[in-house]
Amino acid sequence: GENVEQHPSTLSVQEGDSAVIKCTYSDSASNYFPWYKQELGKRPQLIIDIRSNVGEKKDQRIAVTLNKTAKHFSLHITETQPEDSAVYFCAASGGRALTFGSGTRLQVQP
């Protein structure tokens, strides 16, 4: 089955700096790669996703890049704000269930 590795496990940045979280996956059949943000005690919320026919996607301060050859994808958050502090999960899917990474706890210091 699919295996998703996520790094780093924790990330602390100063407000206004950029944050990058990286994930690798094992199953070349995976074609859908969403990113979820989860605040303490809350549901995972989709923040951005990318499908395998696209290399990069951007939505305001958030961007995701995908390298299918290397089987890795990354989340980039620019101009970070304190409200970006949360746990971020990457995931991969071949069309049904998602396989999640282990999460990155992002702390944005004001």
Added chain:
Amino acid sequence: GAGVSQSPRYKVAKRGQDVALRCDPISGHVSLFWYQQALGQGPEFLTYFQNEAQLDKSGLPSDRFFAERPEGSVSTLKIQRTQQEDSAVYLCASSLAAGNTIYFGEGSWLTVV
């Protein structure tokens, strides 16, 4: 409904008790998933339904775990003879169809004492 709804939000069970967790998916969503999330971990897949058909139950950790979706809408996850290692958040999620965006509920927090 506006989103995926789960109940109860919090459940404390004594070891050995049976529990039932309910999920109301977004109206019209064909696909329904159950995930288990331990503290500090990512969600782990348990089972997947397409309408009333359980197409994948490979993630269920033991035969004490059972899920159903008899009319293709509401789903129930049942855990028999609960054990301490069952303590986790049980997340339900739904999507319009396979391969579409997956939306999560707030989860049912189960503590087995």
